[in-house]
Amino acid sequence: MEGVIALGRRHEAVGLTHEELLSLYATMVLVRTLDERILVLNRQGKAPIGISCQGHEAAQMGSAWAALKDGRCFFFPYYRDLALKVTLGVSAYEVLLSFLGKAGDPFSNGRQFPLQGADLRRRIIQLSNVVAAGLPQATGYAWACQYLGEETVVLAYFGDGATSEGECHEAMNFAGIHRVPIVFFCENNGYAISVPQRKQMAIENVATRAAAYGFSGIVVDGTDLFEVYEATRHAIEEARAKGPILIEAKVERLSPHTTDDDDRRYRSREELEQARQRDPLQRLRQYLLQDGLITSEQDTAIWKRARQQVEDATQQAEKAPYPSAATLWEHVYAS
């Protein structure tokens, strides 16, 4: 991760091919386009809530990609992980089905807030959006994988606010005691809705807490795709071999908490301007363009294709039916 690497070669240094790079970029563009579209649908009254991941993309995608390549990971995301879920294979159409509450949403068939429930095909469980509730569950899941002799590593995602919850502490404590194969991945954007980090904790870095649980914690620049990718790759190996590890990815939250939030109430315009300087998408784009890894025509084509994909997906999803009221009583119990 450290050291001087020639311009335009950072991706190679961390083991990414050109194809992977372009594919990741195209996905990130797709995610951004989707993110914007969800906002529009919310303002049109069609999507009851929009939860933006803008600013978090590199952290989510870099870690997801490392996990996918490892091939033996399982995921417990949280509510902001749109980029993560798309990288893991959830299509734009499925994303929109979920945000519109339509039947066919793979997570909960329209029963829950967007993209939560369980999509076992993509190896994702996110039972609720009670903050930090998934962390003990992720820990237990990882323990069970180990008990069953699997090599699975669980990646548990959460924000800075979640680290204040008692259940976060309990999960990490147990994980440390039992050397559970889990990567705790904190996407620290410095805000829990409107509460800034300095009111959330007395420390600078969440990562320092890992030592209290007997494992290591590292801080990475969450807007740097390659840094995240590399760190996660190592973390997965360490988790499999030794036990838990905490990655704290510093990111910016470029949008309000959700579409129900107005962050102008607590963030100044200057602060937001500064944050946008660290947009991971622009950063990646710069990286690709400045050393000729893609041409600007290719770039334009990528953006255009993303818009078309999102357009098609929107139309399809808007036409899709809602789940019928007759399904209300199903699955209260497993039979």
Add this chain to the structure above:
Amino acid sequence: MRVTVELPQVGESVVEGILARWLKEPGQLVQLYEPLAEIVTDKVTMELPSPVSGRILRFLVEEGAKVPVGTPLLEIETLSDTPCDSALSGEEAQPTGVGVSERVGRLLEEERPVGPTGGGAPPEAEETAIRRAEDEGAPMKGGAALVEKPWYSPAVRRLAREHGIDLETLSGTGLGGRVTKEDVLAAIAQRGVHTEEERVKITPIRRLIAENMQRSVREIPQAWAMVEVDVTDLVLYRERVKEDFQRREGVKLTYLPFVLQAVVEGLKQHPRLNARWAGEHIILRRRIHLGIAVATEQGLLVPVIRDADRLSLAGLARAVHELTQRARQHQLTLEDVQGATFTVNNTGALGVVLSRPIVPPDQAGILTMEAITQRVIVFTDRGSHTLPKVMDESLSSFVAPVFSVRYCMNMCLSFDHRILDGAEAAAFLQTVKQRLEAFSP
């Protein structure tokens, strides 16, 4: 899933039915199509098949009740949706030999109880004298004493209703003199022994007859006319042919088929007798369906011979025989009793010589054939039954009457005076009479 079973629409004109008898009980299992109850409509009994398999939860209607089509009758819980069955493996077996009372176990009083926080040696728990703490709930109020009029619990009211018990005749053994469920059950057991009156439950057929008659009398202005018919020639004719007829046709030849033939002719010539009142119109019916009254132990049933005008005498005799059999064996279907356009009642079979029948609803008339008796008839002309001129004005010519003993049968017609008047009624009677008198002996 709870399914409500309603009274279905079983016949075109059926609007209601009587739930004569439940064939199952609440709590019992029932299979799809298994009969749930006996329903009576238009005096015909049908079985109501269950639309689902399941367990009967409760009845919503009591036996004997008359309800419109579509009324919910009972609730069934279908078995497929029994919630929350535990996922038991196939290995579990019911243990043998452990009765409930043994399994219940006993509560040990004398042992040292478990400490508050688990195992360990807690202080000795002495059984201190248990003070009777006040019961938190209010004491039970006497049901009858507190309210001015007697109060009956839901169970008491239901039992009284189901068994026709007059609660006011009962004294109660419950709190404050309340009539209890046991009191009602005891009354049911003892019923009829010491009272002056006896209550008889109304059968569904009785109820239907009662309602029809009431409706008819209420709606139809009924007039009445009678003729005497000299059936001597008919009697002799029948005597002559009846044995051959029976051998040939397999059924007895009674007088009724002859009367039915005559009635058919009468209806053809006087179509207003084969009609019904429809408020703004009189509806003349082109087809002739004769209802024939049959007395059964359940009550009067009136099966219908359809298109009687198309039947020969033998055909009529056979139809009469068949319908009468079926009526007496409770095998009439709904179709058998619907659609009569005119009705004939053989009251003569009961030994009656004069009756005033009630026009059935939606018909124009009903004709009885009374008992055939032998009478001394005076007539001046052959075939005429007019009273002779015994005296003419001069008192000098005295025409000696001729007497004869003849077989006579009265026929009484009640008719709907809205549709026709006495003249037409009389004309109809004349036609029938002439037809019956036109046999060669």
Add this chain to the structure above:
Amino acid sequence: MGEKSVIEAIRDAMREEMRRDERVIVLGEDVGARGGVFLATQGFLEEFGEARVIDTPLAEASIVGIALGLALKGLRPIAEIQFADFAWPAFNQLLGEAARACYGSFGNVRVPLVVRIPYGGGIRGGLYHSQNMEAYFFHTPGIKVVAPATPYDAKGLLKAAIRDDNPVVFLEHKKTYRLVRGDVPEGEYVLPLGKAEVKHEGSQVTVISYGLVLHYCLQAARKLASEGISVEVVDLRTLRPLDRETIIGSVQKTGKVLIVHEDNKTGGIGAEVAAILAEEAFEFLDAPIRRLCGPDVPTMPFAPPLEEAYMPTTEKIVAALRELAAY
């Protein structure tokens, strides 16, 4: 056929299921080396090892939360909360998460989780070792709630709970652990969840109960039998789902019903049973539905006279039944 106490029956049930299925894991405070503070898991660590008998940190939320994670991966965890009084922090994971997981994922995941909770008083436990909290679990769709009163029922129902693919809260009245003994057959048997049982047949009055006080109801029924009053005693056994058929059937027969439970009266399970009877057995009631329950104070106090004043007793039940029979 042998006689066992409730705690022995529970221990046997867990041991048999752990031998039968390697996916069954036990976790909780002190369940390992100590064998459980009530000795429910005595000998388990020795037989099954640390991998399957986990002494957890003192953190109820994560005892259930981690167990939930195990269940999501397909193991069959039995989580023990040491006392119902300490279960409050676990409500988030149990009622907020586990109960809703199958429904919220449209059946994509299931939660074969058992949470065993000792509850109830009469053992001088005071406010924080005597609590009844069955009503909170009872109210939640998505979980099942079991409360056996006898060793035979405890064993058969716990095995059923472990084999059930849904989250089951298994409530064990701690006073019955050693004070209730009964016959338990040697062979393998499982009892169905969701089925009540008539423990004593009768014709005049029905009493519906569960847990420790069921035994007081039985004592009351036997006493009244000698007075010529015929009492039918129904043991609910499973609280959710309630066995409506047995409850309604008994009241249809007798027409009078008394519901007895140790839990606070208001909003307790007796309230729901009474509502069901009023809705579905109205025409069969010959008297108002009565409840005899713990008073609406926050749990029974420590001092003996106060605890006695709180608890339903055989005498109180006899008096209530006599009154009801005479109505």
